[in-house]
Amino acid sequence: xxxxxxxxxxxxxxxxxxxxxxxxxxxxxxxxxxxxxxxxxxxxxxxxxxxxxxxxxxxxxxxxxxxxxxxxxxxxxxxxxxxxxxxxxxxxxxxxxxxxxxxxxxxxxxxxxxxxxxxxxxxxxxxxxxxxxxxxxxxxxxxxxxxxxxxxxxxxxxxxxxxxxxxxxxxxxxxxxxxxxxxxxxxxxxxxxxxxxxxxxxxxxxxxxxxxxxxxxxxxxxxxxxxxxxxxxxx
Numbered sequence: 001x002x003x004x005x006x007x008x009x010x011x012x013x014x015x016x017x018x019x020x021x022x023x024x025x026x027x028x029x030x031x032x033x034x035x036x037x038x039x040x041x042x043x044x045x046x047x048x049x050x051x052x053x054x055x056x057x058x059x060x061x062x063x064x065x066x067x068x069x070x071x072x073x074x075x076x077x078x079x080x081x082x083x084x085x086x087x088x089x090x091x092x093x094x095x096x097x098x099x100x101x102x103x104x105x106x107x108x109x110x111x112x113x114x115x116x117x118x119x120x121x122x123x124x125x126x127x128x129x130x131x132x133x134x135x136x137x138x139x140x141x142x143x144x145x146x147x148x149x150x151x152x153x154x155x156x157x158x159x160x161x162x163x164x165x166x167x168x169x170x171x172x173x174x175x176x177x178x179x180x181x182x183x184x185x186x187x188x189x190x191x192x193x194x195x196x197x198x199x200x201x202x203x204x205x206x207x208x209x210x211x212x213x214x215x216x217x218x219x220x221x222x223x224x225x226x227x228x229x230x231x232x233x234x235x
Contacts, residue, residue: 051091061085103146107173112136113180113208118166120157120187128153130162132169148173159192166193167200177206183216 020036054063062085063069070082083091107114115135122128130153135145149169153161170176179201184190198211207214 051088051095054088055092055095061088064088103148104173106146107134107175107178110136110138110178114175114178115180116182117184118182119185120153128155128157130165132166134173134175157189159189159196162189162193163196163200166197176201177204179206179214180208181214181216 050064053059054061064083064087065085073082113136117133117135118130120128120130130149130151131147132149132151133145133147135143137143151165151169153165155161166182167176170179182194182197184194194215198207198214201207201214202210
């Protein structure tokens, strides 16, 4: 008598089995159980993406301690580890350090001159801040820009303080010898602050033609002032 051939296990053809693996001899409510092949990657990268989401959506550090958020993390990954706000703060600072290192490398490797824009901003509680943006072109002559700083600017906001602050930021990024121009608004303090900054850079012979093309004023500021004047005259 010929014995029947052993029935072969049914082959799983669904695309989901690219991401899941069937666990042997584990039955859950009468069904076999599978595990995700990439759970370790979720555990590895979920924290990083969570931190980026917090930054993008301006979420508080306490976001990671919300009970609903913890439940969501656990639902996505059974053995997900919850973090606290101090850990989130530390991760944000580490992320900032990594991104700053990448940007420093980009600025270091560029062989073209860099143009800057800068302006002051005051918060609703009257704290002063200064921003600094770099503009240049890559090897394919495509224009790019990066915000270098959005830094606290304590009073006084006079010409000397502004020039010292901007120069300190440039020195930190190590691009003080790669500048072509800086564009500011038409505040009176900016005229003298640019002269001080130009003097500091010319000592190191860092500017083209002694800084002849170094300083520009934002045309939008003139347009805004002229528009306001026209509206007042019409009244």
